[in-house]
Amino acid sequence: MKKILLPLLLGASLTAGARQYWTLDPTANSIVWNVDSTSYGHTDHIEMAGKHIATVLRYGVNPDGSFGIDKSLVFPMLRTIPNNTHASFQRRVTHDIVRDMMIGRNPMKETVKQVRITDGCLEVESNLNGARMGQLELTRRYFPSTDGRAFIELYTVKNIGKNTVEIEVPALDQRLTTNEAEGIDAPFTVCMMSEGTPGIALAPGETIDFSVINTATKKGETVGKFNAADEYAKRKALASQLAGSLRLHTPNDTLNRLMDFAKLRVCESIYATKGGPLQGPGGESYYAAIWANDQAEYANPFFPFTGYDYANESAECSFDHFARFMNDKGEPIPSSIIAEGDDYWNGAGDRGDAAMIAYGASRYALANGDAATARHLLPLIEWCLEFSHNKINADGVVNSDSDELEGRFPSGEANLCTNSLYYDALLSTAYLLDDLGIDKAKARTYRNQAAELRKNMEKYFAGPVEGFDTYAYYKGNDILRAWICIPLTMGIYDRTDATVDALFSPRLWTKNGLLTEANDKTFWDRSTLYALRGVFQAGRPDKALPFLESYTSTRLLGDHVPYPIEAWPEGSQRHLSTESALYARIFTEGLFGIRPTGLRSFDLTPSLPSSWDDMSLTDIKAFGNDFSIAVHRVSPEKINVSVTKADGSKVLDRTIKAGTTVRVKL
Numbered sequence: 001m002k003k004i005l006l007p008l009l010l011g012a013s014l015t016a017g018a019r020q021y022w023t024l025d026p027t028a029n030s031i032v033w034n035v036d037s038t039s040y041g042h043t044d045h046i047e048m049a050g051k052h053i054a055t056v057l058r059y060g061v062n063p064d065g066s067f068g069i070d071k072s073l074v075f076p077m078l079r080t081i082p083n084n085t086h087a088s089f090q091r092r093v094t095h096d097i098v099r100d101m102m103i104g105r106n107p108m109k110e111t112v113k114q115v116r117i118t119d120g121c122l123e124v125e126s127n128l129n130g131a132r133m134g135q136l137e138l139t140r141r142y143f144p145s146t147d148g149r150a151f152i153e154l155y156t157v158k159n160i161g162k163n164t165v166e167i168e169v170p171a172l173d174q175r176l177t178t179n180e181a182e183g184i185d186a187p188f189t190v191c192m193m194s195e196g197t198p199g200i201a202l203a204p205g206e207t208i209d210f211s212v213i214n215t216a217t218k219k220g221e222t223v224g225k226f227n228a229a230d231e232y233a234k235r236k237a238l239a240s241q242l243a244g245s246l247r248l249h250t251p252n253d254t255l256n257r258l259m260d261f262a263k264l265r266v267c268e269s270i271y272a273t274k275g276g277p278l279q280g281p282g283g284e285s286y287y288a289a290i291w292a293n294d295q296a297e298y299a300n301p302f303f304p305f306t307g308y309d310y311a312n313e314s315a316e317c318s319f320d321h322f323a324r325f326m327n328d329k330g331e332p333i334p335s336s337i338i339a340e341g342d343d344y345w346n347g348a349g350d351r352g353d354a355a356m357i358a359y360g361a362s363r364y365a366l367a368n369g370d371a372a373t374a375r376h377l378l379p380l381i382e383w384c385l386e387f388s389h390n391k392i393n394a395d396g397v398v399n400s401d402s403d404e405l406e407g408r409f410p411s412g413e414a415n416l417c418t419n420s421l422y423y424d425a426l427l428s429t430a431y432l433l434d435d436l437g438i439d440k441a442k443a444r445t446y447r448n449q450a451a452e453l454r455k456n457m458e459k460y461f462a463g464p465v466e467g468f469d470t471y472a473y474y475k476g477n478d479i480l481r482a483w484i485c486i487p488l489t490m491g492i493y494d495r496t497d498a499t500v501d502a503l504f505s506p507r508l509w510t511k512n513g514l515l516t517e518a519n520d521k522t523f524w525d526r527s528t529l530y531a532l533r534g535v536f537q538a539g540r541p542d543k544a545l546p547f548l549e550s551y552t553s554t555r556l557l558g559d560h561v562p563y564p565i566e567a568w569p570e571g572s573q574r575h576l577s578t579e580s581a582l583y584a585r586i587f588t589e590g591l592f593g594i595r596p597t598g599l600r601s602f603d604l605t606p607s608l609p610s611s612w613d614d615m616s617l618t619d620i621k622a623f624g625n626d627f628s629i630a631v632h633r634v635s636p637e638k639i640n641v642s643v644t645k646a647d648g649s650k651v652l653d654r655t656i657k658a659g660t661t662v663r664v665k666l
Helices: 228-243 252-269 292-299 309-323 353-368 371-389 415-434 440-461 483-490 494-505 523-538 542-557 578-591
Strands: 023-025 028-036 044-051 054-061 067-080 087-094 107-118 120-130 135-144 150-159 165-169 171-179 190-195 197-202 209-217 246-249 270-273 276-279 337-338 344-345 462-465 468-471 594-598 601-604 614-624 626-632 638-645 650-657 662-665
Touching: 023 252, 023 601, 044 120, 054 120, 054 135, 067 135, 067 209, 067 270, 087 190, 087 209, 087 246, 107 165, 135 197, 150 228, 165 209, 165 337, 171 276, 197 209, 209 228, 246 252, 246 638, 252 309, 252 542, 252 578, 270 309, 276 292, 276 309, 292 309, 292 353, 292 468, 309 337, 309 353, 309 371, 353 371, 353 415, 353 594, 371 415, 371 523, 415 483, 415 594, 440 462, 468 483, 468 494, 483 494, 483 523, 494 523, 523 542, 523 650, 542 578, 542 626, 578 594, 650 662
Parallel strands: none
Antiparallel strands: 023 028, 028 107, 044 054, 054 067, 067 087, 107 120, 120 135, 135 150, 150 209, 165 197, 171 190, 190 209, 246 614, 270 276, 337 344, 462 468, 594 601, 601 662, 614 626, 626 638, 638 650
C-alpha cells in the first residue's frame, strides 16, 4: 500500500508565493480543490469532531495521482493512564479499503479529480480504471458520527463506462486491542469494520455504496452498530443547522464562507463527558477538559449568538466546573479542569484566569439573555472580580503569574491582557447587576473600579515602544507584542492610531498574521483574531479589511485549510476549535460592533468599510431573541442601520453617521 506523504510541519503558507489550492463552490457551502498533475504531492491535515470522537485526517494526492490518507482517531472519554490533560485514548489508522478493491479481477488504478470540504465532511472524487475493462467513478466521504463513538467512511462507486464491470470490495473486521494497564476501563479495542461486497456485475450507470466504520470499545462493551447513511444525514443536518443561524452577508464571499465553517468547527467540538458537555480545543491533545481562556474567554461569549442549545449547555457546564473551586483562602481557580471534570491543571500558576472567567461569564450571561442563568453565574463572576481586585499592586494594576501563553513569552508581574479582561468584566458585571435590579450600589462600585483601573493602566502600560506610542505589554517591555491589541477589544481607544500602526507594521504583521513578539518567528492565530476584531471595533474598517481578507483567503483557500489554526511552530498549525470562535467574533463584535449591555439590550457600532455598500447578520439567536441586523450605505458619511425580529417587527431603523453607537433594546 502506498503511504501518504506526511504534511510539512512548516507548511507552504510560510513561504513567499504559496499556492492557493482551493476555490469557493458558488453553488454550495463548500470549498473545492480541483486536482491536476501540477498539484500532485500536496498534502494537508484537518480535524473534525462529534460528541464522542475527534479525528485528525492527514490526507493528500500522491505523486502518481492516487489519494492517500491516514486517520488519527481520538476517543476523549476512553481515558488512558495517567489520567491527565492529554489522556484521551487515540490510535493512528492507515488502512485504506480502496487499495484492496478489485475491478474485473485486477487491481485498480486511482486518479483523484477533486477534493471537497462540505457540510463538515471531507469528500474525494476519483476515477478508478480497471486493468482491462470499464471505468468507475469513486466518491469517498469522511466524517465523524455526531453522537456516537465512531468515525465513518462512506463510499459510492458508479460505473461511468460503457461496459458492465465486475467489482469486489473486501470485507473488513480488523481489531487492535490494548493491554489492561493502558487506561481506565481498559483494555480498549479499536475496530475497523466493513461488510464489503462480493463480486458483483455493475452495469453502466449503476452505483453501489459501502462503508467502513472506525470505532472503539472499552472493557465489557460490545461493538456498536452504525448506519453510515444515517450518520451522514445527521452530520449534514448539524452543518445545515449551524449555517442557518448567525448568517454573515458581505460582498466578500470568502469571509462569509469561513464564518460558516468556523461556526461548525467550534460547535462540533463539544464532548459528552461524564462531567457534562465540555467544549474542547482538540489538536490530538486537549479533550474532555476546559480552560479559562479557550472556553470561558474565547468560545462561551460567542455561543448564545449561534442558537445551538448544546453549545450554551456546555458553556454553563464549564462555568459550573470553575465555580467548584471558589474558596475563601485567596487561592486561584485552576487554569483547566481536566479528565471529564475529575481533576485540574494549574501548572502555569495564576494566568489571570479569574479575569478570563469573569469576562467570559459576564459576557455570556448578558448575551444569553436568561435572568435565571445570569443569577446562577453571578456568584462565580463576583468571586473572580474580588480575586482580581485583591491582586491589585501598588501601581493600581492587577498582578498575575503569567498570561494565557503560560510563560512561553515574558509577561512581567502585571500584564496588559489580564488587566484588560478585568476592566471589561467590571463593566459587564455592572450592566448585569443593573439589568437584574440586584445591587445598584455595587454596580456603581464596579464602574468606579473600572474607571480607576483604566487610568492606572494608562500610567503603567502606555508609552513608546519601538517608536510607536502604544503599550508595553508589561513593565520594562521594550519589544512590540501582539497583545497590545487587546485594549481595543475592550473599548479602550486612547491609543488607537499608534496601536493599529504598530500591529500592521512589518515588525509584527506577516503573511500568517501577527508575530507574538517582534524579532521572533512564532505566531498564534488567537492574537491575530483579537487584533482584527479590535481594529474594526475601534472604527478603522478600511485599515483592517485588507488584512482580514488576506488572512481569510490564506486560512480557507491556501495550502492548509479550512479553519483558523492554533500556532506555529508549536502544534504544527493544529485546527484548535476555539480559534474559530475568535474568528466569528471579528464580525459580531468587530465589524458589527455588538457590545452586550443587558439581557435584552446591546450597543451597536457598525464599522462598514468604504468599499462596501451593504452588510448584514441574519438569524442572530441572542439576548433571548431571534433577530437580524442590516447595514446600508446612504452616503460616504452616513449609514442606515436596521434591526428586525424574526416576526418581521422593526426594533430599529435609523440613519446615522458612520462610527456612531446606537443602543438596541429588544
